[in-house]
Amino acid sequence: xxxxxxxxxxxxxxxxxxFAPREIVKGAIRAAQENGHKILLVGDESALEVELSNxxxxxxDIIVVASEGVIEETDNPIRAIKEKPYASVVQAARLVKxxxxxxxxxxxxxxxxxxAATLEMGLLDNIDRPAIxxxxxxxxxxxxxxxxxxxxxxxxxxxxxxxxxxxxxxAALGVAFARVIQGIENPRVGILSVGSExxxxxxxxxxxxxxxxxxxLNFIGNVExxxxxxxxxxxxxxxxxxxxxxxxYTEGLGMALLKHxxxxxxxxxxxxxxxxxxxxLVEMTSPAxxxxxxxxxxxxxxxxxxxxxxxxxxxxxxIIMAENVVKGGLIEAMSKELAALNQLG
Numbered sequence: 001x002x003x004x005x006x007x008x009x010x011x012x013x014x015x016x017x018x019f020a021p022r023e024i025v026k027g028a029i030r031a032a033q034e035n036g037h038k039i040l041l042v043g044d045e046s047a048l049e050v051e052l053s054n055x056x057x058x059x060x061d062i063i064v065v066a067s068e069g070v071i072e073e074t075d076n077p078i079r080a081i082k083e084k085p086y087a088s089v090v091q092a093a094r095l096v097k098x099x100x101x102x103x104x105x106x107x108x109x110x111x112x113x114x115x116a117a118t119l120e121m122g123l124l125d126n127i128d129r130p131a132i133x134x135x136x137x138x139x140x141x142x143x144x145x146x147x148x149x150x151x152x153x154x155x156x157x158x159x160x161x162x163x164x165x166x167x168x169x170x171a172a173l174g175v176a177f178a179r180v181i182q183g184i185e186n187p188r189v190g191i192l193s194v195g196s197e198x199x200x201x202x203x204x205x206x207x208x209x210x211x212x213x214x215x216x217l218n219f220i221g222n223v224e225x226x227x228x229x230x231x232x233x234x235x236x237x238x239x240x241x242x243x244x245x246x247x248x249y250t251e252g253l254g255m256a257l258l259k260h261x262x263x264x265x266x267x268x269x270x271x272x273x274x275x276x277x278x279x280x281l282v283e284m285t286s287p288a289x290x291x292x293x294x295x296x297x298x299x300x301x302x303x304x305x306x307x308x309x310x311x312x313x314x315x316x317x318x319i320i321m322a323e324n325v326v327k328g329g330l331i332e333a334m335s336k337e338l339a340a341l342n343q344l345g
Contacts, residue, residue, distance in 0.1 A: 007038065008323045011101040012315070014043035015070045015088040016108020018308045024107060025051040027315020032060040037319060040065050040101055042092045067091040071112035073308070078115055089113055093120040096301050103302035103322035105293065107310040113303060114158055114296055121301040124331070126338040127169045131155040132240070132305065133177065134294035136228065136250050151228045152178050152187075152235045154297070157244030164208035167191070167237050171217055172337035173297040174235035180330045182234075190223035190233035192242060197222065204239065216340055293318035295325050297334065302326050 012028050014021045021043055028039045029052075038061040041048050045066040052062070069084035071077065081090055092104035093116040106113045114130055123130065133154035154170040155162070162170075171189050178187035191208055193201035198209055200222055212219045223233050225246070238246075258278050265274035293306030293314070302325045306318045325331070 008035075008326065009038040009040065009101045010319050010322050011040040011042055011065070011092040011095040011104040012319070013088045013092045013104065013106035013108055013113075014041045014048055015067070016106040016113075016308075017306070017310055018107075019311065020107065021047055021051050023310065023312045024315055025055075026312030027310075027317075028062065028319065029055050029057060029060065030312060030316040031319040032057075032062055034316070035320065035323070037061075037323070039063070039319075040092075040095055042067050042095070042104075043088045065091060065095065071109055071116075073109045073111075075109065075112065077109065077111040080112060081115055081119065087112075087116075090116045090120065093117050093303065096303070097121050102326045103304065105304045105306070105315070105318045105322055107293070107306040107308060107315065107318075110158065110305050113305045117296050117299045117301070117303040121299055121303070124298055124300050124335050124338055126342040127173075127298045129159055129166060130296050130298040131170050131173060132158045132294060133170070133174055133243075133297050135182075136247060150182060151231065151233055152182075153192075153228065153243055153246065154235065154237050155240040155243050156247050156294075157240045159239060160241040160244075162204065162239040164204060164211055167204070167208045167239070168211050168215060168217075168341060169338060170297070171212065171215075171235060171237045172341050173334050174237065175217060176330060176333035176337045177295075177297070178234045180328045180333045181324065184234050186218050187234035188220045188232070189217045189235045189237065190220050190227070192228075192236050192238035193222040193224065195222060196224060196227075208237075293321060295321070295330065300331065302331060 014024045017024060028041055031037045032039050040063050042065045045064055048064050067088040068086040071080040071087045071089055089106050089108055089112050095101040096104050097120045131154055133152055133156055135150040135152055152174045154174040175187045178184045191205050193205045220233055223236055228236055261278040262274045293304045296303040302322055304318045304322045306314055
């Protein structure tokens with residue numbers, strides 16, 4: 001069981017991600033070294049012992065927890081969990097449920113993480129589906145080149161079809177995140193649409209509008225795609241189909257900048273400086289770089305899911321985020337926001 005109110009124990013799915021277990025172990029060790037976290041490394045015992053042998057870990061609080069199997073991106077999450085009940089991500093979620101860890105972190109399949117967290121940890125009251133959200137630009141607490149918008153976008157891909165009432169629930173989760181993690185006292189909430197006027201949008205957004213308007217949220221109306229960059233709203237809500245396309249477009253934008261910016265800047269800036277600028281732009285537009293990952297919204301406990309291409313630094317950042325979520329009381333704040341909505345409804 002966990003010890004001490006100031007201690008932090010995290011279960012890390014060491015087998016999830018494109019560069020697992022190498023980069024996962026590297027990031028976990030970094031978090032243990034720099035922040036004193038207790039790490040439960042969940043995965044293939046022999047493979048993890050080999051990775052750990054490359055480091056001086058004698059004084060670190062790292063424990064290997066054996067698991068059996070890995071749920072891949074191509075697997076059907078629910079079916080895979082039934083077939084692999086002791087897979088690494090399931091075991092990691094189970095450690096949170098049992099009270100042996102405050103949170104779990106994975107860079108593996110988002111669908112598997114969501115299914116494992118839902119089955120093992122359950123959902124908060126007043127919500128029927130978990131969601132993925134977070135800021136597309138600028139990280140959670142840092143600014144670059146004067147800072148880009150930290151607008152929280154909900155949902156980023158877990159729910160491609162949404163009822164209007166579900167969008168309202170996602171907004172409440174996003175508001176809690178903006179308050180606890182970003183320190184915004186009264187977050188402005190908008191619905192992502194094709195125009196700012198009340199009557200603009202598709203059937204989903206038009207039906208959602210009156211629900212938002214009658215809620216206790218600080219609803220500012222519809223917002224357009226460009227408004228995400230212009231700090232018009234603190235929380236922007238859409239279904240996961242639109243949100244995921246927007247997120248992937250943002251990531252592609254960063255890749256394109258990395259490819260073309262050195263040539264565009266080469267004539268006026270030294271090559272080293274133009275390369276640094278390009279790299280920074282990629283960091284601002286890559287989901288893997290924005291805080292290392294993001295929490296699963298609506299889960300009754302803390303689960304952080306990172307990008308599959310995450311490196312050791314990203315993993316360490318995700319572990320720090322997990323600690324911030326737990327110690328900041330994000331889950332409790334989400335529960336209160338959902339309860340307030342339910343009372344009105």
